[in-house]
Amino acid sequence: MYKLRLIAVSLFVISVVTSCKPKQTPEEKRLADSLAIREKYDESPVLSAEESLEHFRIEEGFEIKLVASEPDVRTPVAMTFDEKGRIWVVEMPNYMPDTVGTGEDAPTGTIAILEDSNQDGRMDKRSVFMDSLVLPRAICLIEDGVLVAEPPKLWFVENNNGQAGKKTLVDPEYAAGGNVEHQPNGLYRALDNWIYNAKSAKRYRKKGDRWLIERTVFRGQWGISQDNQGRLFYNHNSANLLGDYFPPRFGAANPSQEDVAGYSENIVPNNRVYPIRPNTGINRGYLEGMLSDSLRLVNFTAASGPVIYRGGLFGREYAGNAFVPEPSANLVKRDSIHYQVNHVSGKQAYENKEFLASTDERFRPVSAYNGPDGALYLVDMYRGIIQHVTYLTDYLKNEISERELSDPLNRGRIYKIIPEGSEPERVTFPSEINGLIALLDHENGWVRDKAQQLIVDRRHPESIPLLREKLKSGGNETGLIHTLWTLEGLYALEWNDLKPFLQSNNEVLVAQALTAIPSVVTRANHAAILEALKPLAANVKLAPYLAYLLPAIHAFAPGAAGEFLLELAKQYPNDAYVADAVISNLHKREADFLEQLNRWNTDTTLVIKKHLEEVLQDIREKEQARLKKELLKELSRGRELFKNICQTCHGADGKGIRSMAPPLNRSEWVTGDKNRLAAIVLFGLTGPIEVNGHVYDQKEIAGEMPGIGNNDALSDGDVAQILSFVRNAWNNNAGLVSAEDVARVREKLKDREGAFTVEELQKLSF
Structure with a gap:
């Protein structure tokens, strides 16, 4: 096992010896510099909240203020505001109490309410809404209650004046399987009135006393946010910012369609980070390229909880910017985002610096939020350990031990960032409906969202005519959008509410109306709607929207909807976004539609044809994929372990997940040499990998797959079960792997510490 003290001594000896030489070699100088840096940061002191403030470096013109700290908040992971300005915070004090996760399943989690009773900007009153929870991870305020995610279940808990009331089970499998780093979270109440999640392909909506659950696009890992058009943004630990080009209610209609262009797109491909302190306490700091010569993290490794800033307080230059926390590097990045109606792109706001960074190693920003006063809010877990035991390396275990990063537990902070010298005030939400409707025009997106939600939740009958009148009278773009979605x-x-929008010169408003059409289509109006849509087909930016909404018309007029769909395909056969929007209509009709296209044009290189062929191939493989009954029984343990450890990145069908991991189904790495596969699973894999002729790099997948060889909870037999399962699941048909096989590979590679590259794997011989 790597030992920091031993290496420090070695480095010291090297530095002494080389000091006698007239000139140091570059390697000797690097080692000496490394020693000096490590000695300087050999200790990681626990700082009070006030002391920690002195360690921040923030962009000029801004200041960071403390909103809450221990004992009022402890190990916070998520939060939300209510209309009174109170903070509802999710606390996870039992997360990784030590390097083996002792007591992680203890019911110590809490949902607490923090209140600023004297209006001085600091939360000074704490009350507990719920306690005795096991690893709670997300909440959402809706109507007279709270959605609470406590794996594996999702509950709706009535709010009786700040006390938890009746619990209703919404989803018994909200977060089934996976470890705590790879379970659904977010519960983001979006513009379209549905509640979306990261690390999930489900969305939720309350309709009366019923909870609706629908399939949606799988998104991200931790945290989720939206822009002013209601499009969702998220990331995974190695990706700065991912997101959607199109509204979240589209893109998931065809369950046979694995990837949909315009969803889970890499919005900001640049993953470089610029910490202001060494970051040796990361999980794979021993790997070449993970740390710079100054021992600082080079690229994201724990990106989390992003927010699209919509507060209106920072000025036009910051409107729509993304802020992305990186707790491993103790910083928050700012990205500048460019929005179009059919495309979103972005870049880092700066080179060689960050919006916010700290020299306090225990500053762990895990989630960012817009606030009711326009400020940017940060949730800081404030702790040493943030890596879960499932993937914890010996290297990091040693770092934790040597620098005493396990203690103390149960600390945490919430900060807000404001323009320097400003004194923003939160908006007071009126009880009367006219006042709430007026707030739909507010410059602060959080206020607009909350006003919409309050109107929807309270369901005052008089609000409908007032909203409809506001929609007719016009106003600012964002106010009209919120008015539409409040209705x-x-x-x-109604259809009559949307017709004027379709004639607008504002493409954003047209796109919003198209997005809402599935909510208003009826047997009586579907023909009129279809006729109104046809002139818009000439606009390539709007064409995907047209294709996405056609299933709503297909329900009443399959012939007419099918003809329009075919015309869109013919008009834009090489546009990937239109192609995938068209295919989203074709569940169980893909082959027939391809035949129609072939009769029209025999060119097999057309994008829409290639995408259809890929979907059809996936369908064929799923139909063929069956494990033998006796093998399934034999490998049931492997299947369960795969579900908990691997499925969240590689997918239940082994096809891989876009932006996360490559496919395992039909992978030569899986069905080939079982020893190499064991080496990958035990020690991990970093860098690009070619699977079936396609090279997967950081543009498509996470930069590194962590190994599980250091997980003491997994025996060689467990690892063998996982390997045997993936080698025989889906369309794979390869030999089984025994515990002895795994033990032999582990023994051969016992001195191995880092993840493998493909080149290293190819050189292995067993």
């Missing part, structure tokens, strides 16, 4: 949230939106 939709009340199930009161």
Whole structure:
């Protein structure tokens, strides 16, 4: 096992010896510099909240202020505001109490309410809404209660004046399987009145006393946010910012369609980070390229909880910017985002610096939020350990031990960032409906969101005519968008409300109307709607929207909808976004549609044809994929372990997940040499990898797959079960792997510490 003290001594000896030489070699100088840096940061002191403030470096013109700290908040992981300005915070004090996760399943989690009773900007009153929870991870305020995610279940808990009331089970499998780093979270109440999640392909909506659960696009890992058009943004630990080009209610209609262009796109491909302190306490700091010569993290390794800033307080230059926490590097990055109606792109706001960074190693920003006063809020777990035991390396275990990063537990902070010298005030939400409707025009996106939600939740009958009048009278773009979706949230939106939008010169408003059309299509109006849509087909930016909404018309007029769909395909056969929007209509009709296209044009290189062929191939493989009954029984343990450890990145069908991991199904790495596969699973894999002729790099997948060889909870037999399962699941048909096989590989590679590259794997011989 790597030992920091021993290496420090070695480095010291090297530095002494080389000091006698007239000139140091570059390697000798690097080692000497490394020693000096490590000695300087050999200790990681625990700082009070006030002391930690002195360690921040923030962009000029801004200041960071403390909102809450221990004992009022402890190990916070998520938060939300209510209309009174109170913070509802999710606390996870039992997360990784030590390097083996002792007591992680203890019921110590809490949902607490923090209140600023004297209005001085600091939360000074704490009350507990729920306690005795096991690893709670997300909440959402809705109507007279709270959605609470406590794996594996999702509950709706009535709010009786700040006390938890009746619990209703919404989803018994909200977060089934996976470890704590790879379970659904977020519960983001979006513009379209649905509640979306990261690390999940489900969305939720309350309709009366019923909870609706629908399939949606799988998104991200930790945290989720939206822009002013209601499109969702997220990331995974190695990716700065991912997101959607199109609204979240589209893109998931065809369950046979694995990837949909315009969803889970890499919005900011640049993953470089610029810490202001060494970051040796990361999970794979021993790997070449993970740390710079100054021992600072080079690229994201724990990106989390992003937010699209919509507060209106920072000025036009910051409107729509993304802020992305990186707790491993003790910083928050700012990205500048460019929005179009059919495309989103971005870049880092700076080179060689960050919006916010700290020299306090225990500053762990895990989630960012817009606030009711326009400020940017940060949730800081404030602790040493943030890596879960499932993937914890010996290297990091040693770092934790040597620098005493396990203690103390149960600390945490919430900060807000504001323009320097400003004194923003939160908006007071009126009880009367006219006042709430007026707030739909507010410059602060959080205020607009909350006003919409309050109107929808309260369901005042008089609100509908007032909203409809506001929609007719016009106003600013964002106010009109919220008015439209507030009516939709009340199930009161009508076709006549949308018709004027379709004639607008504002493409954003047209796109919003198209997005809402599935909510208003009826047997009586579907023909009129279809006729109104046809002139818009000439606009390539809007064409995907047209294709996505056609299933709603298909329900009443399959012939007419099918003809329009075919015309869109013919008009844009090489546009990937239109192609995938068209295919989203074709569940169980893909082959027939391809035949129609072939009759029209025999060119097999057309994008829409290639995408259809890929879907058809996936369908064929799923139909063929069956494990023998006796093998399935034999490998049931492997299947369960795969579900908990591997499925969240590689997918239940082994096809891989876009932006996360390559496919395992039909992978030569899986069905080939079992020893190499064991080496990958035990020690991990870093860098690009070619699977079936396609090279997967950081543009498509995470930069590194962590190994599980250091997980003491997994025996060689467990690892063998996982390997045997993936080698025989889906369309794979390879030999089984025994515990002895795994033990032999482990023994041969016992001195191995880092993840393998493909080149290293190819040189292995067994």
